Amino acid sequence: MDQLAEAIPYLGKRNPKAARWLVIIIALVAPIIAMMFGRTWVRILDFALLYMMLALGLNLVVGFAGLLDLGYIAFYAVGAYTWAFLASPHFGVHFPFWAVLPLGAGFAALAGIILGFPVLRLRGDYLAIVTLGFGEIVRIFMNNLNYPVNITNGPQGINALDSMNLFGWDLAKSLTIGDFQIHSLYFYYYFFLACVVGSIIFIQRLQISRVGRAWAAMRDDELAAKAIGINTRNLKLLAFSLGATFGGVAGGLFGSFQGFVSPESFSLMESIAVLTMVVFGGMGNIAGAVIGALILTALPEILRNIAVPVQETLFGHVILDPEVLRMLLLSLAMILMMLLRPGGLIPAHARYSRPELVGKGVRT
Amino acid sequence: MIKLLEARNIGKRFGGLTALSEVSLTIAKGEVYGLIGPNGAGKTTFFNVLTGAYIPDEGEFVFNGIELPVGKPHLVVEAGIARTFQNIRLFGQMTALENVMAGHHIRTKASVWGILTQNKHTREEERLTTERAYELLKYVGIERFADTVCKNLSYGDQRRLEIARALATEPQLLALDEPAAGMNATETTQLKALIEQIRHDGVTVLLIEHDVKLVMGLCDRLTVLDFGKKIAEDVPSVVQKNEAVINAYLGGGKHA
Numbered sequence: 319m320d321q322l323a324e325a326i327p328y329l330g331k332r333n334p335k336a337a338r339w340l341v342i343i344i345a346l347v348a349p350i351i352a353m354m355f356g357r358t359w360v361r362i363l364d365f366a367l368l369y370m371m372l373a374l375g376l377n378l379v380v381g382f383a384g385l386l387d388l389g390y391i392a393f394y395a396v397g398a399y400t401w402a403f404l405a406s407p408h409f410g411v412h413f414p415f416w417a418v419l420p421l422g423a424g425f426a427a428l429a430g431i432i433l434g435f436p437v438l439r440l441r442g443d444y445l446a447i448v449t450l451g452f453g454e455i456v457r458i459f460m461n462n463l464n465y466p467v468n469i470t471n472g473p474q475g476i477n478a479l480d481s482m483n484l485f486g487w488d489l490a491k492s493l494t495i496g497d498f499q500i501h502s503l504y505f506y507y508y509f510f511l512a513c514v515v516g517s518i519i520f521i522q523r524l525q526i527s528r529v530g531r532a533w534a535a536m537r538d539d540e541l542a543a544k545a546i547g548i549n550t551r552n553l554k555l556l557a558f559s560l561g562a563t564f565g566g567v568a569g570g571l572f573g574s575f576q577g578f579v580s581p582e583s584f585s586l587m588e589s590i591a592v593l594t595m596v597v598f599g600g601m602g603n604i605a606g607a608v609i610g611a612l613i614l615t616a617l618p619e620i621l622r623n624i625a626v627p628v629q630e631t632l633f634g635h636v637i638l639d640p641e642v643l644r645m646l647l648l649s650l651a652m653i654l655m656m657l658l659r660p661g662g663l664i665p666a667h668a669r670y671s672r673p674e675l676v677g678k679g680v681r682t
Numbered sequence: 683m684i685k686l687l688e689a690r691n692i693g694k695r696f697g698g699l700t701a702l703s704e705v706s707l708t709i710a711k712g713e714v715y716g717l718i719g720p721n722g723a724g725k726t727t728f729f730n731v732l733t734g735a736y737i738p739d740e741g742e743f744v745f746n747g748i749e750l751p752v753g754k755p756h757l758v759v760e761a762g763i764a765r766t767f768q769n770i771r772l773f774g775q776m777t778a779l780e781n782v783m784a785g786h787h788i789r790t791k792a793s794v795w796g797i798l799t800q801n802k803h804t805r806e807e808e809r810l811t812t813e814r815a816y817e818l819l820k821y822v823g824i825e826r827f828a829d830t831v832c833k834n835l836s837y838g839d840q841r842r843l844e845i846a847r848a849l850a851t852e853p854q855l856l857a858l859d860e861p862a863a864g865m866n867a868t869e870t871t872q873l874k875a876l877i878e879q880i881r882h883d884g885v886t887v888l889l890i891e892h893d894v895k896l897v898m899g900l901c902d903r904l905t906v907l908d909f910g911k912k913i914a915e916d917v918p919s920v921v922q923k924n925e926a927v928i929n930a931y932l933g934g935g936k937h938a
């Protein structure tokens with residue numbers, strides 16, 4: 319949170335307290351303002367929050383531990399399919415929310431370790447290619463595990479996932495008090511927001527800890543990290559599995575929010591989109607991941623809402639598909655970033671210590 | 683004399699090149715032990731096999747009476763051996779303080795769960811790590827740069843930071859690979875005092891150094907390597923007069 323506040327130009331440095339309140343207020347009123355433009359926009363905000371969780375988790379792997387992972391969306395898939403298997407009519411089982419979400423996170427963490435083991439010795443490009451392959455394998459499994467035994471229902475995906483039921487309170491149901499109706503999208507928003515805030519707090523605590531420092535050490539110089547006694551094998555596995563956990567949770571939320579899952583949501587392009595958010599925002603810092611996710615989720619949607627009607631009035635039909643536009647925008651964002659701000663929108667000046675603990679100043 | 687480290691018949695080859703062959707030596711607790719020799723003699727390779735960065739082809743190391751694990755650097759550090767690098771290797775994106783704190787990793791225990799919940803043990807450990815890192819920066823004389831990102835430090839200060847980081851692992855044996863390289867005369871004098879202080883505080887030092895004056899002034903005993911072979915081992919005054927050594931190294935004028 320503080321990092322987010324600090325990232326606000328001018329105000330962040332001059333008046334951190336006001337900046338923090340600003341962040342909180344924006345986070346709280348955003349859906350109300352979005353609703354004025356229509357329900358779609360609240361939905362987009364909800365998705366932005368899910369992408370934030372993904373970006374935060376991937377940032378932990380790529381930005382903190384320095385492990386380039388191009389198959390991250392696989393963990394999102396594991397979380398979403400866990401929900402689909404355990405809480406939908408597909409198998410006829412309906413586990414409660416508080417059981418499915420941790421299970422999805424757990425399975426994703428396990429998948430993270432399974433990915434982690436074979437790639438322990440790889441770095442850079444090689445690591446990127448193997449993780450890319452892993453992501454595709456997971457998607458292809460989801461696509462084809464409908465025969466001989468129908469497990470995933472193949473390309474059609476699984477429908478009618480249970481909605482989130484927080485101890486008797488169904489998030490998918492709008493609440494009506496008298497004439498006043500609170501739309502369910504709001505509930506999702508605040509619940510997802512709570513999840514994102516929780517993730518940020520957890521990740522911030524990790525960053526300023528022996529684990530965060532060991533990751534950073536490994537990222538900056540693996541040989542030297544080993545020479546100070548860091549068990550790089552365990553720390554890499556930990557990074558993969560913890561990163562995957564965030565993906566798994568986000569995946570579960572995504573599945574139930576959307577109500578259905580299908581393999582096409584988990585393509586390589588999604589992995590790349592999340593990575594772009596991390597790099598665009600500023601690798602290795604929490605605020606970067608959050609802002610990157612927000613901008614790169616919202617911008618394509620804004621474009622979609624402008625470009626489609628504009629094309630229709632100009633040419634009578636849609637020439638450039640919105641999905642193509644999104645990719646175009648992501649690539650453009652990357653190219654511009656590389657040219658203008660290689661460090662990302664908010665270049666990392668991540669802290670791994672708290673000198674104030676012993677009454678000393680902060681870094682200069 | 684109490685034996686701290688014993689190297690037995692260490693051999694290491696890179697393809698056809700024999701970097702080390704039948705190197706045996708014994709380091710006593712509390713001494714400063716020198717390892718010298720011309721370029722390419724195998725000194726750094728000796729450090730690499732000792733600390734587990736490379737796996738020796740022959741021989742073994744015995745530390746405190748226990749055989750050291752092979753090819754497992756973190757276990758070697760845990761056993762009590764720390765090293766610095768000939769070409770400084772710091773963690774570039776961290777401050778000086780954080781580099782030293784990272785060095786304390788192996789002596790701390792906080793789990794992910796402890797970090798998530800910030801329980802009492804974790805908070806106390808974090809505070810102690812921070813405090814200890816400041817003490818070590820002060821110890822090597824760069825406390826004022828605690829909050830400076832380490833790549834902005836001067837060369838000499840980076841070398842000292844690397845020593846502080848190695849000390850943070852709480853070693854019994856500190857292996858320094860050419861700590862004076864690139865230092866000016868003042869910095870070298872300060873370094874000499876620092877190494878003496880480290881020894882005084884009970885840490886045994888294994889020193890690779892080309893600065894003959896520094897080696898002769900600091901070391902209790904030393905080994906001379908040439909083409910991977912040990913050609914002499916004795917106190918500095920005797921080594922200085924050894925003919926083989928003079929031919930291979932000292933008299934050769936390469937670095938002296």
Ligand SMILES: Nc1ncnc2c1ncn2[C@@H]1O[C@H](COP(=O)(O)OP(=O)(O)OP(=O)(O)O)[C@@H](O)[C@H]1O
Nearest residue numbers: 696699701719720721722723724725726727728768
């Ligand atoms: N990883 C490696 N692969 C191949 N050859 C190596 C490797 N490391 C060292 N060598 C070779 O082993 C020999 C000994 O090298 P080493 O670095 O141990 O010498 P040194 O005594 O430290 O020399 P200097 O004083 O220049 O640091 C050299 O010929 C070097 O080229």
Ligand SMILES: [Mg+2]
Nearest residue numbers: 725726727768
């Ligand atoms: Mg060397």
